[in-house]
Amino acid sequence: MSKKMGELTVKHEGKKYRLCLTNRAVGTLQDEYGRDMADLMPPDGGVPHFGAIVRAVELSLQRHHPDEATVEFADDLLGSDRGVFGDLLGVTFPEMKAESSGKKPKAARRKKTT
Numbered sequence: 837m838s839k840k841m842g843e844l845t846v847k848h849e850g851k852k853y854r855l856c857l858t859n860r861a862v863g864t865l866q867d868e869y870g871r872d873m874a875d876l877m878p879p880d881g882g883v884p885h886f887g888a889i890v891r892a893v894e895l896s897l898q899r900h901h902p903d904e905a906t907v908e909f910a911d912d913l914l915g916s917d918r919g920v921f922g923d924l925l926g927v928t929f930p931e932m933k934a935e936s937s938g939k940k941p942k943a944a945r946r947k948k949t950t
Contacts, residue, residue, distance in 0.1 A: 842928040844896075846920055848913050854900040855920070857928040861895035877925070889921050890914060896924055 842857040865873055869888050876888050890910045897905035914920055 841930075842896075842924075844920075844924050844927050846913070846917065846923075848916055853897065853904070853913070855893065855896035855924055856899045857892065857896045857924055858899060861892070861898065862928070864895055865892055892924065893921060 844855045846853050846855060862873075865876065865888070868891065869876060869885065873888070876884055876892060878884055890907055893914055894905055894907050894910035897910065
């Protein structure tokens with residue numbers, strides 16, 4: 837199966853997990869934390885809402901690992917690698933990653949014509 841947008845493979849305690857922040861999961865986060873999800877990504881560089889981050893990882897486990905999609909496991913996963921959430925956002929919203937780096941996302945880049 838090919839890798840989908842929003843999908844990330846991580847390793848935890850010797851086992852691989854496929855996280856997938858689906859459109860439904862993003863919608864759930866918007867319902868719970870507001871449409872712009874400002875708690876997840878504070879615009880002023882402030883401290884994010886860690887409960888919201890754990891919830892995002894929990895929701896991203898549901899597609900491929902429904903039995904492990906618990907708040908406790910999501911918290912353990914984040915506790916062993918805090919970068920998981922940033923990586924998950926990067927594959928889900930590549931345009932945000934490009935904006936923060938100053939690069940245009942691939943879809944928005946234009947080829948130079950001569």
